[in-house]
Structures are given as structure tokens and as C-alpha cells.
Amino acid sequence: MNNKEFRKHAHELVDWMADYLENIEQYPVKSQVAPKDIYNKLTDSAPQKPEEFKTIFDDFQKIIMPGITHWQHPSFFAYFPANTSPPSILGEMLTSTLAAQCMIWQTSPAAAELEEQVMIWLQRMLSLPKGWSGVIQDTASTATLAALLSAREKKTDYQINRYGFAQRKFRIYCSSETHSSIDKAVKIAGFGVENLVKIDVDSAFAMKPDELDKAISKDIENEYIPLCVIATLGTTSTTAVDPLENIGEICQKYNLWLHVDAAFAGSALVLDEMKWMIKGIESADSFVFNPHKWMFTNFDCSAYFVKDSEALVKTFEIMPEYLKTNEKETVKNYRDWGIPLGRRFRALKLWFVIRSYGVEGIQSKIRYHIELASDLEKKIKEHPQFELLAPRSLNLLCFRFVPNRQLNSEKLNELNQKILESLNASGKLFVTHTKLHGKYVLRMQIGQTEVNKTHVDSAWKLIQQTAKELNNHKKSS
């Protein structure tokens, strides 16, 4: 493709992109295809001869689009938000045009220095402690792995990096509601998942600090080495918030690394009324949140903050001759701040987003999402046949339909699963589920960039209608 053709097609695509965003509500939210539908439409082998862009793009529309689940649809209430916004998309277009590898300062000084500055912006926006340092990672999973590796290396004076694991049995602690990325990081870091201790939660699904204390002291008696605690702000099932202050005190008492996983909920810290979540953050060692979830910045962009950046860098630093430069003392070489060597210029889209909305714009959108959830929470509570199964802390609701108290638990689970399947098959919205104490629960988050009251009202109406219909159908069959 020459530049003339590129220009022409780029203009066409921008028009397509704007049309897509404008008409997104006409698509079924959840892709309605069956397994292998898409695969079977793709050609068996790569084309030997060049193809026209028009042919490729036609296939994108014909073959690919039906297999897309529309995460930017305002009635996408599933999983977690992974929202984007026009300024983010524009920033990403420039990033892919420049296609710079931002591994060290000299491979793109602007990328390193912009990253340093936008991370300071975020640090202030979220009121994270002064003196911490930030770096953009691809995902929270990677950030958590980096935290565990730094904790491991700092504790052993960087000896495991040199000599590998001896027979030391380190213990990592998190709640039973923690995200699966913690299990994965524990496996990769070589601790063994048997050494990941899952602490019980209270009725609000938050970690019980006294259980944590007990588990640690029991492990010490049994000659394990407690290493790190992971506290979650906004768990995956219910967005429960672990009591950071109490957990922090315990970590200080035993001298443990405290990592805070706020991947989803962290964005809400831009609001003064949500800062209670990080009371006690000073005693933490690291913190991660994903602007690519709830801060209008498209995937991937995960913000990782550490108290001791030297420990992070000492954990990951490598210095082959061909990467040595003279600027080391004054500049940041982010290659040494995480796992991959190559790094995309992710700070650019974040800079576009924060400047384009302003801190106030971001605050008002997130506040509005929480209000929408709070309004729906009231309606669910008032409805005699629906019940909330977890307290709401942010923009996520966990509830189920209980048409009558006589139905046993299994029947209720079946009915609610049918409701969920029928809702998602309608294409009008997308919700997912979780299980809480064995109960099948509809899980609905309100966090897409352009979601408003109309979408939430229609969703609630459809949920009630579907529940009623399926229940009547059940009775008559």
C-alpha cells in the first residue's frame, strides 16, 4: 500500500469509525455467532498474492464484525467496563503510526518523559502518596507479577534472581475473592500456588484482617516465610473493598510487602467521596489500577505505582552492551521497570484523554456511573421479587430474581441462569453472572463511556419482563 492509498483508506476508516460509534446501539451487544462460525469463513492459508484493501475491508465487515461483542455499546453491563473514548482512539492512532519502541529513554525521549509526567498526574488525581513512582504496564496481571517479583527480590537481597530458588517457602496472602491473576502471578514467580493463602471474607466479601493475622502467625510457627499480602479494592465478583488500613498495620507488624490491586475500582479514586478506599495507603508498597477499564482509555494501559522504585528496577535491570547509554542518571529507562523489553507508547492516549476531558470531566462521568448504579440499587431493593446479594460499593450490582420463597436453591439458580441467557440472546444488553454462597447471581456493572439513564432504565425493564415471562412459562409447563 503506498502513501496515496493509505491516505485514502485512512479517511474512509475514520468515517467508518465515527459511524460505528454513532450507530453502535444498532448492533447486538453480545455477538450472536456460534463456535467456529467465524473460523469456517476464513481462508485456509495466507494469500500468496497481494489483495486489494477494499477486499480485505469488505471481509472485515462481512466476516469479522458479526463476531464482535460490542464492549463500547452503552448497554454492555457484563464483566467490567473496558471503555474507550474518541481522544483515546486518536491517541492510539498516532501511537501505531509512530510505532516507536519505548524501552529506553533514547529510543524516544518524549515517550519516557510524557510517561513520567502523566503518571505524576494520575498519582495526584488518585491522591496516592507523594514520593511514589509510576510506570505504565500492559495489564494489572503484569503489574501484580512485577510486585511479587520485587517483593521476593527485596526480601532475599536479590539472591533468587542470581541463584534461583532454594528450599525457602514463601507465603503470599490474599482474600478468597481475589482476582485469578494473583494465582497466575504466584505460579509464574515460582512460589507455588500451595503457598498462596486465601483468607476468609466477611458478609460484604472483604478480607477479615484478624484471619490474616492468625494465618501469618501460624505460618511463622510452621517455619514458612511470609512475604506479601495482596489487598483488593474492588474484587471481581462484587467489587468488595478490603480494609486497607487494618491490613497495612498487619503488614507493618510482620514487615511484609503490601500490594494493592485496584485494577477496576482505582479510577473511582478521582472522586473525593471515594478516597476512603485508600485510607492507610501509606503503608502499602505498590498499587495498580487500569485506566483501560474505567478511565476512557482503550486497552492496554495499566498504571502501576511503587514506593521503592529502586527495588523494582534492581529486580528487572539488565545491561547488555548494546543498550548502554550515558543518560542513565538523569532519565528513566522503563525497560527496567517491568517484564517486556519492548514497550508501546501508551502514555500518549492517556495524555489525550486526561487533557480532553479534564480531571473534572473524568470525575463527573465516573460519579454519574455510580449514581446510575445507586438508583438501580434502590429499585431492586424495593422490588418484592428481586434481591441484592452483595452490598454495592461502586457501579456494580449483584442480584437475582426470587419469584417465591418456596423455590429451592437449585430451581432458583436454574431460573436465574435462564434469565441471563435469554437477556443476552436478545442482543439488547449483555450481563454476566457470578456465584455467591452457591447462589447464581446476575452481575451488572454500569461503566461504559456513554451509558445514561435511558439505557439503565431499559435494561431494568427488560430484566423484569424476561424474569416474569420465564417464570410464567415455567409454571405453565
Ligand SMILES: *Cc1c(COP(=O)(O)O)cnc(C)c1O
Ligand atoms: C480486571 C482485573 C484484573 C486483571 O486485569 P488485567 O489488566 O486484565 O490483567 C486484576 N484484578 C482485578 C481486581 C481486576 O478487576
